[in-house]
Amino acid sequence: MAKLLCLGDSIMWGVTGFDAAHPRANPTIPYKIGQLIGAQTDNRAVSATSVNDGGQSMVDLLPTVNLADYDYILLGYGANDWGLNRETLDALKAGLEIFSSMYTASGSTAYVLADLMIESFINNATSLDSPNKIGVTQNQVMDTFKDWATEHGYYCYDWRQNPIVTPQNYKTRLGDGCLHPDFDTQMEMATRLADYIKSTDKGSHSHPQPTQPTGPQPTDSPIINPTSPTEPEQPTQPTQPPVKLIDSIKLDRLSDLFGIGTNVSTGVDRVIAKLNELYKTLETVMGTEHQVVQKTLTMPGDELSRPVRNYVLLSFQHLQSAINDLIRVCNGNWIVDPVSGDPTPMLELERVDRLATDHYYQDTVNANWQMIEGAINKEIKYLNQVLKGE
Template identity: 30%
Template sequence: MAIKRIVAFGDSITQGWDGNRGVTPWTAEVSKRLSVPVDNQAVGGSTMSGDNRDHNFVQQVQNTNLSGYDVATIAFGTNDFAYYNSSLSAVKSALTNGIDTIKSKNPHIKMIGILPIQTWKGATNLDTRNGAGYSQNDLLAAERSIYQQYGIAVLDWRDAPLVTAANHSRALGDGIVHPTAETYVKMGDRIAKFIKDNTATPPAPAPKPAPQQDIKPITATGQFMFEIYMDIYTDSGVLHYVHNADRNFSLDIEFSLPFDNTSDRSVGEITIWNMSQISFNRIHEGNRVVVNAGYHGDTGIIFDGQIYKTTVPTREGGDLNYTLRVVEGTDYRKLKHVSLTFGEGTDATTIINKIVQVSGINLNFVSLGRNYVFKEGYTVDGSPFDALSDVADQTRSALFYRRGQLTLRWLYDAEVTGNFTLDSKSGLISSPTMERRDDDWIESDDDDGQGRYEYSADSILNYRITTGEHVHLVSEFVDVWAAVLSGEHTFDGTNPTTTLELGVK
């Protein structure tokens, strides 16, 4: 088969994390070696089973429009074994459910199973049993058996281990489970070869990808191909809503969904026209909502959060208007208070990791502007989330929700997660304007990590644009690399638009 596009599902080992900071994941090496795009949908902390209710295999699949993919890779299990003690039956059931969901969404997609690499989290070898009473060998055998039942090729690292008892302290960034940048390259090389060997024909040769990924040019015709896929997770099942060119199944959906670089949960609004009254009555405050949007064959997540308020339906002419007010991410401010004391000279990384461990906050810890040292120590006596936000400020980093995932990141780090050009050919629809920030940022004590300048711009809606993405902004008078600070995805029924504020270091 000629592979045109690959989607990767997984946890932090697929997402790209060395135990201390974000690194280039193995998916980048696969893309390079096979000369095809690889869309990385992995989220750190994800489980195969549903034990991590916020991030797991089935949810990743449900949140992804699979219509444009030829190959899907599946790589879960580490968190089930080492952090959640998920039962083997739950893991096998979730793997079966996820595979069935993929097949239902795209019957022609080729799946590739990737077993977890060995972990030393609570284990000294592959036969050490976890709190649920099974070993890594048991987990790997269980996953492998499910893949084989479906006729899915499965990569088993035990056949030729990259990480062993002899080298794990060097091959893993934390010495426990997360690969170093060098190991990620080796993994990508192995996985690329495995994909190539297990597809009927290798992908046609293509030029080596440029270091930046340009957004597809979108014309006026493209706007008529705009699509929305929306899922509402009610107590009685998932409600699926679609807006596309197929008028037999499409509903009119409008939205205003902001994003920013603060720790406050962004509040948005979604309007669904002519939803059935029965369906509306199933929707309640607290239900999870996931919105994917984009253009035919190229959609992605723009919102993941909860409903915080439903409104009374209104009628305009012969049409019913159902409006939902939604809030992004998980509310960690409601967590129970904690008491922690750190001694003199404790650095920010140590404090952050401890707060996350004690509180259970699901944090995507990417990078820090500086690893601030608290010379007089640090005390937490109250909300763990507020303490996390305070420590983030000291490191000149942003604590924010990125498509529903709480993220800690210095916005100008080198770990590019969305590196592309935005110009008139790729969706820019207004001339960027610039505003210089107060010069106080120059003083080291006042440097908040937000940058010297801010640019404002408007684009045709692009799901890739969200907080922390790095954008090459180009117009007649502007040519800068900038980091996305905030913005808003909107659709009024006619015009899909993304407004964005960008910062320049």
């Protein structure tokens, strides 16, 4: 049986949106294409990745596969290459050339299809010519893919010629309203791509026997449509263990002014522990630099005094700085609002610097705890979506 390899991002992985109403596509685009063209599918797509930047990019994954083992290769990138605001066109071209070099070196004769990105509405884009933060437009990304495919004799599907997602329909076509096609749209995309493959495949590629895999082999689990009982059963993959998500943080509020030192010290410990947990997860998932937040101040006690007042003031300043450092790392790795694509704003706490330790002082302390909770839990929510592959 012919084999289809897919290297791509979250759309090819099957993200259809960011809530319970939009689970992973079942089947995914690559698996549906495989069904339609009669090929066994090996889907290596990874959410939040790109051609030559970020965790498990195409360049990272290429050494784990033998391209000569496949009859069809589908490349589904572009959205993150533009949306992450950091991959230059030169870097994109370099990554694509690495694929071509490895394709040639492997002796592969597989049919290669570059599936250009559909129009995205993140980064406040209003058209395909809207630049991202480094001045690159979606049109430029698409043209880079198209020129590369033409130069190397690969096939290319350009959605601009007959768009399936447009500025007029994207709010109903995209499950999250900005980036990921809903399930019905993904199935339309798969059908179009399969029809294109069948109409352009000249059958000149070989059908080699698969060699021993050189790396991990993640594949889609075939799902049988319950409304089609006559469809032959397909082998399924072993059930994967559930993803361990990050628990939200809950901070104690100050209920007694005479316990303010203990309240702040306990809160600082919990925040630092949670920040370090998040940094560890980011390092594992996104390949960020190793970072550890340290406690810098010693509690002088609970007595209402100037040393305690200064301890409280400096503690909140330290937490604000540490949390904003985390927010910058998350924004830089596109762990942001999945609907708007907007980066998370910096945290601005109230200054707890009044000498009078009255109810206003207590309310300010508690307001800061609430803002800290909200900022950290927002990043936890976004990161958990990445952990779930959304």
